Amino acid sequence: MIHESANYLWNAGQLRERHSIARWSFGHANELPMAIGFTLPRGWWCGFFLSRRFIFDETQNGDVDFVAGPMRYSFSDEELIDRLRAARSQDPRGFEELRVHLKAGQDGHVVWPPDVAEIVACKIKTSWFDTQWHRTHESAGARTELLGQMDISRQRGINRVAFLHIGVTKPTEERVETWKASSQQLDMAMSSFPNAFPDTEIAYGHLKAGMAATCDGLESMAGTHTYITIERSPGLINPIIEQRWHKQLRARLAELPQPGYLNIFIHECPKCWKWRHGSSPDPAQQPCICGASPLDL
């Protein structure tokens, strides 16, 4: 029997987006910045649910579901590509390439604070499936609201904006071959995954991803995930120019120590509001110095 008390996403209520992103992140957080265009030689900094007021320098409450910007090394792109090519020829499995990045980080080559001139934001919604899809954001009202939220990012000057729709399934009762059952259920669910993307002339991106739990464990530990499907890549919707709020964002990032990695996650403490960064999308891996539990939402 399924544990009704278990904290599955399909019954997570208000915090479904946060929990689903946290669980989906275990395997896929690195895919999201790449899906919206940050690929080598660029790295990225990104954050889930950072406060609007710290990004846009405004008093309005609320979060930006996902925000990301590019990172680079202090040496040229050509040099990075040459180093990676040499590493690949030594070791096709990729370990030497990892070593190139580790060494560049250790040697202090990650440029910090990062250039904030080109920022991407993502609106995230989660729908859930038992025998049909629920909370699908398909209604006219939900689409208008989604569009409105993406429009706000565009009006602030965010350069590219996308909508990520995550689908999660209620775990099946199957106790034998649970993985197979969850995988089949995910296939079935995703074949009828609703299209919640609002009609718009603006080149907002549209991304989808799916995740299934098993009756043995939560989505992050057990279950099946899909990769991100890019229905539409986010286009450049604002010129890459200095915005009023860039100064504050740059200063806030500059308060953090120089990272040792080209790709980093920014976490915001729910208690003292300080930012910190690390190589894991899981805030519990890098607790805040104030001692607050990262799970206090």
Ligand SMILES: [Zn+2]
């Ligand atoms: Zn704190």
